[in-house]
Amino acid sequence: MRSSLLTHLECSLCGRTYEADRLWQTCPDCDRPLLARYDLEAARRLSRQRLIGPEPSLWCYQALLPVRDPAHILTLGEGGTPLLHARRLGAELSMPHLYIKEESLNPTGSFKARGLAVAISRALELGVRGMVIPSAGNAAGAAAAYAARAGLHLYVFMPRDVPAPFLAECRALGAEVVLVDGLITECAREARRLAQEHGWLDLSTLREPYRLEGKKTMGYELARQMRWELPDVILYPTGGGTGLVGMWKAFEEMAQLGWIGERRPRMVAVQSTGCAPIVRAFHAGDEFAAPWDGAQTVAAGLRVPAAVGDFLILRTLRASGGTAIAVPDEALLEAQQWMGRKEGIFACPEGGATLAALKVLRDQGWIDPEERVVLFNTGSGLKYLPS
Ligand SMILES: *Cc1c(COP(=O)(O)O)cnc(C)c1O
Secondary structure, eight states, X not given: OOSOOEEEEEETTTOOEEETTSOOOSOTTTOOOEEEEEOHHHHHTSOHHHHSOSOSSGGGXXXXXXXXXXXXXXXXXXXXXXXXXOHHHHHHTTOTTEEEEEGGGSGGGBTHXXXXXXXXXXXXXXXXXEEEEEOXXXXXXXXXXXXXXXXXXXXXXEETTOOHHHHHHHXXXXXXXXXXXXOHHHHHHHHHHHXXXXXXXXXXXXXXXXXXXXXXXXXXXXXXXXXXXXXXXXXXXXXXXXXXXXXXXXXXXXXXXXXXXXXXXXEEEEEETTBOHHHHHHHHTOSSOOOOTTOOOSOGGGOOSOOTTHHHHHHHHHHTTOEEEEEOHHHHHHHHHHHHHHHSOOBOHHHXXXXXXXXXXXXXXXXXXXXXXXXXXXXXXXXXXXX
């Protein structure tokens, strides 16, 4: 049973449903993200062994992903990353059950590869001719890689002050780069305009349904690596929130499949104090997050002043009994070095942020030292070198 069990798309806010085998962006009614739904009843009758394929990549979950024809799968070996026991960091924090999900081993050096591998494979399947993506960081390189593999045209909209390695990577991978005088919000606006003009796909975070599906595989992998016993706490560096929302979706799907029980991890969104819209909205008790003015942080993946999926992130944090916390750039950079020295991982600043946040939450007693905690190192530190 390896073919996709995708049945339809459902709006995450208004609940309207849409045919799955047509190209959609956000909900035509309310402009919020569409979620892919599967025939989990049928899947429940099959054993886990039959549903999970032998691939070492995320494509072992093909039945629970949207690509119907295996011929459309574009792979560079994404997913299947290690869950590392952080013994030396754990010893220093007196936390014997501390783990790091090491996402920098993905193609193009970040977990963005997961989402874009799935989204662009599906785009190829649905006959897309061109694509656009606004990005000031890792999403651009990942999109460029899979667009190249698909033979599809990709326009990347980047702020003119984007760090040189991100730009060089996109160009090397054959994407058409458009440098924009302005912030990522400007880039997003221009990208969207071009996409609408030409009938191309806008790959912006949560503006099409399938990047989320790629990212949810982190949840499946984590459960499998922990022998179907989810951890107590997950710390996730949150920008657009796809990974956090995606993992939560995976947990719900796995529960419906009967693979896991009702217990869920407390989900923690970690942001930088230079751009913390989700943290502010969470503690204010708001359903949506107001845009953050003057967003500034070295952690490019966290520089998201306004997320379309804000309410999904906030719902997830609350439903899980989790929290949201912001750490200053100095603290996340220090923690990046700390992770390097202790565990041999040259983390991205976003990954460092999760460790900095862990330290605070542990000192506050919000996390108990005996709990099983997973940090996400979402990318490699190599692309953030001063140039
Ligand atoms: C994009 C990105 C993030 C944020 O991811 P979301 O799932 O959009 O919240 C975190 N870390 C890195 C390295 C990123 O590139």
